[in-house]
């Protein structure tokens with residue numbers, strides 16, 4: 001089945017009516033997900049599926065799940081966090097001079113596991129250095145994900161595979177009358193993170209030491225990826241760091257001039273203060 005620009009535009013309007021902006025996403029990615037839902041519902045025409053999607057919120061929720069764009073975990077790809085802690089954090093600490101404040105942005109933070117993991121990592125390393133202030137700013141276009149993140153309560157299965165010391169130092173176990181278990185992020189970690197709902201493309205960002213933007217760019221078309229990466233470049237301090245997802249790279253030639261790949265496997269990059277042209 002072919003999905004022409006006109007039909008794609010129709011689907012984008014329907015997504016937007018539910019508050020989901022997919023205009024800059026890769027059409028091939030959206031097509032695969034539409035096709036999958038249509039096969040499950042035994043629908044062969046896009047126009048017919050568009051009608052269903054338009055009038056049935058439950059189907060939109062199924063479609064949203066099938067896009068799985070909110071998938072995340074605490075300390076996702078733990079080797080990235082390990083390398084960041086061992087090699088990057090010491091460099092940041094030795095470079096801050098008199099400033100005493102470190103700012104980190106978690107762009108596309110979904111339900112909050114990433115920014116909380118970052119806060120936990122910083123607290124573990126610099127916990128006793130009381131003269132340092134860590135600010136983690138986290139945003140996502142999905143308002144519901146941000147509301148969930150602000151509450152900071154996670155089902156047991158999201159937490160129980162973490163190392164025991166991380167659980168003990170950063171979560172409070174809550175058991176309700178029916179013996180359901182949840183874990184709530186402790187207040188000292190919540191205090192380090194500020195959540196905002198908003199689009200990376202329209203948010204103003206400034207003076208960050210690190211930007212984590214993991215598993216977000218992968219959904220976007222090349223032009224949008226370049227716009228976002230250029231934005232990160234401008235929003236980072238000189239010699240700031242950028243951390244991408246394991247399946248993401250510095251796509252366009254232009255962006256490759258902006259960042260040095262420090263750890264190629266972990267996708268950790270350093271801003272080049274004065275890029276060569």
Ligand SMILES: C[S@@+](CC[C@H](N)C(=O)[O-])C[C@H]1O[C@@H](n2cnc3c(N)ncnc32)[C@H](O)[C@@H]1O
Pocket residue numbers: 068069070071072073076107108109110111114139140141142145198199200201213214215216245
């Ligand atoms: C797969 S999740 C990644 C979460 C986390 N960064 C991680 O790697 O585990 C992608 C998130 O990016 C968000 N997102 C996508 N485009 C965005 C944009 N333009 N601005 C802000 N958030 C965006 C989605 O809503 C989703 O929650």
